[in-house]
Amino acid sequence: MAARACGFRAATGDGAKSFVVLLAAVLGGLRAAGGGAGLRRALRDFEAQVLERAAARGLRRHLRPAPPGLLEPLLEPYLAGRLGPGERRCLARLCAELCRRCAPAAAARPQALRLLGRRFAELHATVPGLPLASSRVLPGIVLRRDFAAYCPTDGELRALLVTEPLRPALTAPGVEFVVDSEGQYQASLRWITKRTEDLMKHLQSNNVKLLLSSAKQEDVVIYFAKLYGVSVVECLSSEEMALISEITGVSPYAPFGDNMDREITETAVVTFCQPLLLVSKRCVHIGFSSVCAFQPHCLILCGPVDGVNEQHAAALQEAFTMLQQLFKTVDQREEWKAEGERQSEASDVCIWHYSSATQKQLIIESTGNSNQVSECQLKALSDERERKILGPDKSDLLVRNQKSHSTPVSVAHNTDPVSACECLHVGKGLEKTCCHIVPFKQEESCVGIAQGYSNCLIEAGSVLPVGGYFEILLHYYIQDCAKQCQQSEVTTVSNMVADALLSIPKALYQTVERDGFTSFYLEAINLLRKNQPLPVNDEGLESVYCKYQLVISVLHCVTELLSIDLVIGIRRPLQKIEDHDSEDDS
Template structure:
């Protein structure tokens, strides 16, 4: 049974649609919206969403690529190109066999290629303080500029990258809490102005509310602000409450009571130092009148997102003047540093400065561009860049346990990977004498440096898939524990372990302080020199052991842009695939390794001998165990790249397992269990 030809054709067509916009040398596509407006863009998600795709499998491919970009901030075009390359190689043989081999490939080849081969070449975006510290300023700029090279033109990306760096610095968004708020509330933290050049863009303190003041009363000092979500004028009736008015006199008296109550509320606010009222609903005209009378500014009709943003920044809850609250002090109020109207183009904004109670320092971005479409591109590119930066603080972990796994066992690719998955879990059993213990298979657990992590030689293991932890496999790499110089693996397992693991086996903070991890792993030891094994009957010889987490990729791992990730991973996948005895895993390993090269080939494009020269120089340096020659200054997140690959493998598995496509032209009718045969 051959793979369905339509899959390769559809993936190739999608790749052809986005290939021209890939990388810094890519061009822009002209999209015409249904209302006639034109849009020039290089954004992969916009391109895929604009295509009118009829085949359902093509729509699945585009949806997976767009979902991945939404989760990681980038990678839609690369996703499609890599998917097309993998599917294009699965032409002969059974697609089901290839789908079944993908989980074993990820577990036995991909994770080892990343943890043992790729990891020594990684750099860290964090300073000496590790991932707990803030993102380094130089790394932040290199990451932003590299990300924007594939989204914006050369005259725009530098200015937009500087704006992004300034916004992160002023908001304190070099740490995860503030960066998470910036990503989630970016739509409310920036304003676009058309008709002005990009150079007029600014980072402003405070927040811009997309509403004008309903009542503006300038006040000195630092007034307080309250947030309300209902009208402050009391209503005569309420749901489930009936108000009986029997005469005009009673009606006028009720109205006077409502007015008096409203004035009392405003007097209470002013007596508590409140000078700004932020309302999520439209207030009654009496509220506006008494607010002006008592010198309280009012901004009304705020959106739910703006109300949530203010509450998240200031930590206050909506104020409700009910019952006897008029006699109590108002605790739910925020300090306002400034409050003024701001005219941007033809729209008026309320520009308000807040004193933050958390890690996020309130600042907003004012984006200027000649037309609205360019503003949309800049905003989307920056939002994706901040999402990518947030992924930089995540790590890919592996948990090595003693339950063991069969060599022929298979599970879902990436353990049911979705773009939001943060960890990968693998277990492996290793026998040492008569006891089964958990081992740090992939080495370099959090808290160790590459130079401090000795290899762990395990004697007597019968697992043929455990391979020597060579940092740069080749003729100059050293085999551990007496292995030959030809690179042939011994029939025993060799794994890496954290240095100085004591009985507590605590997980130390990830050490990413070094600028690179190029130091090769050296040294050997026996298992009992690193792991204290209990000889009690409950633990020894019973296959019971605790599981200890290991890190495949540390937080903050970065590589230079330009195809280094793909070429390095291609090299190490090829190496580790030779040591797997299953032919199906070897075949799929070679397919994925060759498919990875389609990315740098597309990046270099029509440049004469550009890719060939880059590939030969990189692989030659790996074979000689020499430092890589890097000419690019930009950096890219290895976490996002790794998740891109696992997401593509998951999509390939789903596509190859499709047996039948059924077109449904009307909603499916629910069939009750108690229906009889006469009903059909």
């Protein structure tokens, strides 16, 4: 359980609290249902036969695209469970500003977020002793080292990356160096010094003005660097070197060889290079010309003490991980895609059955006139549904059998499975927006509805308002789909998972007001049944991908737990602790 919870948190950036709450509710429901191997198999069937259909048939029509350029509505509620109100607003603003500056173009944002999440430790610097409001986003990157040699220059310059000392060694590793006299030894040292000076001249002739080294350079290297106008930053970490290589596309330079006069091509373009004083710590502030979509910027994160800065930095790194999920999709499983070819197997197909009265009511809703409904229209509607179930090959036979009907039939019918929903505007006036419900066609089978969609269950950038809307919607559509399912064990699991989903909004409303969840639940369910808009709060948005992955992760964890047949307890003898501190020892 701990491994699953940690894996979910690492993958989505979401906390483990919702995972534990939902897992406990599902396990409680399984215990009440009696558990057993049958429910274990039903859990696996539930994901393909009910959960994915509920997402495609109902949940998907409520999803909204994330508002372009507005990340604060996603970040503030995410940080709400980790930080105080004032802190989360300031950090949400800083996080959004860093994202926008690193990726000015929306198309580059997924790549920028991946790099920010992976390299955030190198893309921020903490400053204790200052208020959070003093935090800033700066262009370029800040290296938490001081210059070993600093030679000011104007305009662009070229930088060289090295990973080894530039002063040649007297001998190669593992090779014995033998000298016969002191004079021979001094001559060797003079040759090494001359070789080092030649290298610095070579760097100067290739317009290299900055040396970025992961190795500690000797004094003779620093001396000649200052002499020939080359700034040096040494002892950089491997992570910092990797970040610079990723931004600039430059690999470290191997300076020694038979030909030292060859042109140096592996250099990075630096727009500025200057010292930066962060309170009492001297750092190096460098601007790089990027060869990728990521435009390098860094965050100067201020706080009263180091512990607070570490907490804020950890929350922001997880926030970048969460934002990456906005650009991911949830696709249908392969067995669902191929299900149209297996519709003859009744055990694998969940068919919707409706009477003629239900069909007549559907036509009335489409045409708006109950006087125009005829038996022929009902027959046409039934035949249309049968074509979708039988498939294109068998439906041709059905069409040939219908040639005896000479009266033309025209049924007003919306064939688009998902109508366009009103966009959710974030910011001012958010409390006035609403979540529209699009009626679905109940005459279709689950498979027919699923095939009406693309292979994508949840598209990239899909969001919902925070506050339990995802759980309520999925709860409603799971129960709705379970009513028509022919397998009793899958129906039992469906109702159990649907009820367990409510544990999360229940936990959210515990601290709000008494009976707050009951009022919210009853109002939402009644509006869903009436196909009316749901009221929307102004508390922000959340990623639907993360919420859906939470459900999947919990179901997989439960399946693994149910595969355990027996737990054997092992008693270990208590270790004897000897008390050596006695009065006699004094």
